[in-house]
Amino acid sequence: MSTCGQSMKLTASPFPSPEEKRSTRAAKRDAVLRAAVQMFNERGFHQTSLDDVAASLGISKPTIYHYLGNKDQVLLECVKIGLGQLIAAAEEARAHSGTGADRLSAFLARYAAINMDDFGRCVIRTGDEALAPESRERFRDLKRQIDSHMRNLIVEGIADGSLAPCDPKLAAFTIAGALNWPARWHDPAGNESAVDLARQMIALLSRGYLPR
Amino acid sequence: MSTCGQSMKLTASPFPSPEEKRSTRAAKRDAVLRAAVQMFNERGFHQTSLDDVAASLGISKPTIYHYLGNKDQVLLECVKIGLGQLIAAAEEARAHSGTGADRLSAFLARYAAINMDDFGRCVIRTGDEALAPESRERFRDLKRQIDSHMRNLIVEGIADGSLAPCDPKLAAFTIAGALNWPARWHDPAGNESAVDLARQMIALLSRGYLPR
DNA sequence: TCGAATATATACTCATGAGTACATTGCATG
DNA sequence: CATGCAATGTACTCATGAGTATATATTCGA
Incomplete structure (x- = not known):
C-alpha cells in the first residue's frame, strides 16, 4: 500500500x-x-x-x-489518503457478488479496519474545523461520498430483502458511528486485532442486542 | 437544569x-x-x-x-457538566423498574439526547489531548464511569435474559459509538428532533439491520 | 467613613509555532 | 564548465492568543 x-x-x-x-x-x-x-x-x-x-x-x-x-495541506493529504482507502473499499464491495447484505458486510469490515489504521484514524479524529475553509470543503465532500456509498448499499439490501427496512440515512449514520468510534479508543499496539474487533462489532450491529 | x-x-x-x-x-x-x-x-x-x-x-x-x-479549566468545566448529566442519567436508569433491557433502553435514550445537547456534544468532540495532563486524567476517569455504568446495565440484561449474550465491553463501545456520533453531525437548529433520532437509532441498534 | 473584597476594564508581556529568506551543496544538462 | 534546479539546513519574522499587571468603581462590614 x-x-x-x-x-x-x-x-x-x-x-x-x-x-x-x-x-x-x-x-x-x-x-x-x-x-x-x-x-x-x-x-x-x-x-x-x-x-x-x-x-x-x-x-x-x-x-x-x-x-x-503548509500544515493545513499536510493534514488534508493525510485525510485524503484515509478517505481514498475508504472509497476504494466501497468500490471493491460494490463489485462483490451475493445479496445486498453481503456487500454491505464486506464494506463494513474494511471500513472498520481502515478506521483503526493510521490514516483512517486521522479521518475520524479530524474535526472539520481544524482545516482551512477550502480544505474543509474538500474533506466534507469526500466524506459525503463515503456516506453516499454506504447508503446505496443499504438501499440495495433493503430492495432485495436482505436487510430490514429502515431509513437509510439514519442507518448509515448509526452504523458508521459505531464503526468510527474505535478510532478514539482502540490501541493499535494492543493485543486486540482490528479485524476481529470489526467482525464482532458488525455481528452485533447486524443482529442487534435483543435476543432473537 | x-x-x-x-x-x-x-x-x-x-x-x-x-x-x-x-x-x-x-x-x-x-x-x-x-x-x-x-x-x-x-x-x-x-x-x-x-x-x-x-x-x-x-x-x-x-x-x-x-x-x-484558565482556558483548560473552562473546557474541563464544560465537559464535567456534560459528563455529570450522563452520570445522572445512568443513575436514574438504574432506578427504573423492568428488565435489564428496559433499563438499558431508558439510559440510552437519555444518553443519546444529552450527546446532542451543548455540553454533551462538547464531551464527545473534545479529544483527551486537548486537555492538560491533570484535567485529562479527570476527564478520562469520568468517561470511564459512564462506560462502567453502561457495561453494568448490559451485564444485568444478559443475566436476566432480556439481552442477547455478548461481550459487554465491546457492546458498550459499539452502542456508545453509534450514539456519540450525532455530536458530530446533528444540527441542533435543524428540524430533526434529538429525542426522535435517539429513539430510531436505539430501535436499529436493538433489533439489528438484518431482517428478523 | 475607611478599608477590604468583588467585579470589571485597559493595556500590557511573552511563548509558541507557522511560515520565510537565504545560504549551501550537488547533480544534470546545455 | 557554467548555470540552474532539487534538496536541505540555519536563522530569522511575525501574528496570535494565553495569561497578567494594574487601575477603577461599587458595595459591604467595622
Whole structure:
C-alpha cells in the first residue's frame, strides 16, 4: 500500500533514472505524511508542530515545506489518503457478488479496519474545523461520498430483502458511528486485532442486542 | 437544569442577600461556560480564543479569568457538566423498574439526547489531548464511569435474559459509538428532533439491520 | 467613613509555532 | 564548465492568543 522508495535491485547504480527520482521524491513525501499522521493521532493536530514532525524524521521544517505547501495541506493529504482507502473499499464491495447484505458486510469490515489504521484514524479524529475553509470543503465532500456509498448499499439490501427496512440515512449514520468510534479508543499496539474487533462489532450491529 | 440567576421576585430589592449574590455569581460563571461551550462546538476549542468568548458576552477576557482559572479549566468545566448529566442519567436508569433491557433502553435514550445537547456534544468532540495532563486524567476517569455504568446495565440484561449474550465491553463501545456520533453531525437548529433520532437509532441498534 | 473584597476594564508581556529568506551543496544538462 | 534546479539546513519574522499587571468603581462590614 505504501510507495516504497528503497529499491532493492542488485545494480544499485549511483545514477538514479528520472523514474527513480520521481519515486524517491514520492517516498519522502510519504514518509513525511506517515510521520505526521502518527503524531497527529497521538497528540492531536494542534499539539503537533511541524518542527516536531521534522525532528521525528531527523530533518528540518523547511524540508517539509519543500514537499508540502503548509500544515493545513499536510493534514488534508493525510485525510485524503484515509478517505481514498475508504472509497476504494466501497468500490471493491460494490463489485462483490451475493445479496445486498453481503456487500454491505464486506464494506463494513474494511471500513472498520481502515478506521483503526493510521490514516483512517486521522479521518475520524479530524474535526472539520481544524482545516482551512477550502480544505474543509474538500474533506466534507469526500466524506459525503463515503456516506453516499454506504447508503446505496443499504438501499440495495433493503430492495432485495436482505436487510430490514429502515431509513437509510439514519442507518448509515448509526452504523458508521459505531464503526468510527474505535478510532478514539482502540490501541493499535494492543493485543486486540482490528479485524476481529470489526467482525464482532458488525455481528452485533447486524443482529442487534435483543435476543432473537 | 441551568442555574438561572435572573430572579423574578416582585420585591426586586437593589440590596441582594448573600444568598442572591452567590447565585448571581454562579449564574455568571454558567453564562461564561455556556457561551464557551457553544463556540467550542461550533468552531472547535483551538479556533476559539477566550477573547472571542468574552466578546460574545459583551465582557472582557479578564472577567472570564475572574470566574475560571484558565482556558483548560473552562473546557474541563464544560465537559464535567456534560459528563455529570450522563452520570445522572445512568443513575436514574438504574432506578427504573423492568428488565435489564428496559433499563438499558431508558439510559440510552437519555444518553443519546444529552450527546446532542451543548455540553454533551462538547464531551464527545473534545479529544483527551486537548486537555492538560491533570484535567485529562479527570476527564478520562469520568468517561470511564459512564462506560462502567453502561457495561453494568448490559451485564444485568444478559443475566436476566432480556439481552442477547455478548461481550459487554465491546457492546458498550459499539452502542456508545453509534450514539456519540450525532455530536458530530446533528444540527441542533435543524428540524430533526434529538429525542426522535435517539429513539430510531436505539430501535436499529436493538433489533439489528438484518431482517428478523 | 475607611478599608477590604468583588467585579470589571485597559493595556500590557511573552511563548509558541507557522511560515520565510537565504545560504549551501550537488547533480544534470546545455 | 557554467548555470540552474532539487534538496536541505540555519536563522530569522511575525501574528496570535494565553495569561497578567494594574487601575477603577461599587458595595459591604467595622
